[in-house]
Amino acid sequence: MEKAPETGIEESSSPNTSQDDHKQWIEAQDDLKRRLVTEDDFSWKLSKENEEEEEALLRYVGGVDISFSKEDTSVACGTLVVLDIQSQDLQVVYHDYYLVTLTVPYVPGFLAFREAPVLLELLERMKKNASPFYPQVLMVDGNGILHPRGFGLACHLGVLADLPTIGIGKNAMRSTKGSLKPIFISVGHRLSLVTAITIVKMTCKYRVPEPTRQADIRSREYLRKHQTGMSE
């Protein structure tokens, strides 16, 4: 260990924990990034080219989000929803919740280390139960390659779950120059930007695409109903 700069505090036995964490996190991101695929890599189609191959159409699009308790900000509710985009009203055919107490803090640029474990658990749980609605592509509330090191939450989750993912950002640096509140779509894993944008457009009834919008709405509703106070 080297000297601790002018922090005004002497630590000899247990050095800069957060600094070291950041270093390990950066290594982990760079490591996972080697497995990142940013071009189309899936078997389904976005539209039927002929009348025969209808089974190959994209049908199940998932969305994930996490909401936090207003009273205890470490208590979070992760939510996974799946919509059937072949139904005429984007029906929600699956949803699941995971209430947890997070210990990892939110650090800009490292959102995945805080949220990915929760979202991965929801995906693994669904796969374990052999649900027929397991998503063919997943929209994530957070950025993909639109990230300081080109590896945001959507990429992180996509690589670990080996699933095509799309990053849906609602805020980005320099949001003062754009016109009307835009959303920021970026490649997560196993698909191209063109494909990502096409899928997002197919699921947009409002500003935010339905998969992540429904996940957001339902996770907040879950926290509201299951009051996360000490009175419950």
Add this chain to the structure above:
DNA sequence: GCGACAG
């Protein structure tokens, strides 16, 4: 020194 900084 000051401002920025996904959720």
Add this chain to the structure above:
DNA sequence: ATCTTGTCGC
């Protein structure tokens, strides 16, 4: 992410 009411409009 969350703290926060009403309000104008389709």
